[in-house]
Amino acid sequence: MLISIVAPCYNEEAVLERFHDRIQAVAEDLLPLGHDMEFVYVDDGSRDRTLAVLKRLAERDARVRYVSFSRNFGKEAALLAGLRHASGDAVVVMDADLQHPPELIRRMVQLREEGHDQVVARRTRTGDGLARTLTARLYYRLVNRLVDVELVDGAGDFRLLSRRVVDAALALTEYNRFSKGLFAWVGFPSTAFTYENAAREAGRSSWNLRGLLNYGIDGLLSFNNRPLRAALWLGMVLLCCAGLYTAWIVGAALIHGVQTPGYVTIITAVTALAGVQMVMLGVIGEYTGRIYYEVKRRPHFLVKATNVERTKDLIP
Structure with missing residues (x-):
């Protein structure tokens, strides 16, 4: 089985090489089991040297594929670009800041082999403040009463998707994307497991209160009237x-x-x-x-630099 790792990046210069080293170690562990990997990095218009690091990784490792946007289009656009460029039989979506432990991929692959099309890593809220924990729980309780799909508290973008789930998600072409809800909407057999919340190893999160509120509103409005x-x-x-x-x-x-x-x-x-x-x-x-x-019907993103084939969202 070919496994594609899709990792959106935004100003992750300080941690990218460490992330890739740990992903490589996981790939080496899975190779004796007959599984190979490719690494799809999406630079979401970073303002640091993220693109330069990705080019260096691509020179060092032939399995690295990168796509760099002309500007910051947002994480949803980066996820979409990563899924479009992933060619694996299964795709693992994860953040490049090491808050999603790469070592959990092995467990995801084992659960995929049991017949699950989606394997979701659900983080605990260990280390989160009381206010943030209560707010998140109230939000998910409210949203699940309103939206047409079930959103699980702690279940984020860190998940393994089978090829048919990826193809189904790519067939949904709406501009205003809320991937967590889209993955729930397409269905297919799924399972989940919990893991301890991990801290960033370097850099600073680009999420702020305003961004979280807008993301929450997107989730509320994207799947119901x-x-x-x-x-x-x-x-x-x-x-x-x-x-x-x-x-x-x-x-x-x-x-x-x-x-x-x-x-x-x-x-x-x-x-x-x-x-x-x-x-x-x-x-x-x-x-x-x-x-x-x-x-x-504008494109979701525009590509500035890539080492893979041109996409239909790249205007010549």
Whole structure:
């Protein structure tokens, strides 16, 4: 079995060579079992010397294939590029910062041989702060009540995919991609195991609070239209409340006459309703914006440099 390692990279100059050395060691362990490896690195427009390191690795190891973007297109685009360039019978998707221990690949391969098309490495939250852990658990609980697929807390991009899962994921051509949800949507027999969370060995994570929030919103909106349905139901509830309040005001005026007090109530109601309207417009705008990006049909990424064949996303 040929195993493709797909590793998106963004400013990973400090750790790339160590990552490749550990991956090579895993490849040597699997070789006696009849498994070979190729390494597909995707440089997501890094601003350091990541591309230079990848070129050096390619000169040293003929199994290394690299693709470098013209700018930073995001991790989802890098994952897509890696899957398009992977030719293996199975593909292992993982980060290049060593937070995904390469030694777990052997276990993934063993589970693949048992007939599983997806083998997911689910990390524990050991070492995470209490606030982050609680927020993540609440997010997954909320999302799984809304979306059409099940997202597992701790199950990220670190996973082994069979060729038919990769082909199915590549057949989904939407511009706004949420790979974790796409892998769950395509289905096929899958299994998971847990591993202890590992710290980065070098460099600094490019994820920040804003990025995590945007990623969470993508997951929420990518696989359902329930926020739009919720907006409709909320509008109907507010309409009923407004009707009851109007009836109460008219009844009070008929019984007690018109009274001047009520300024605070009116201002509160107007402000609250305006806030709800803005939220609902924001939800509608999110879906409209996604439609806008889809109909433009722009490429997911542009390639600046590569040592493999040109892709259809590379404009000549």
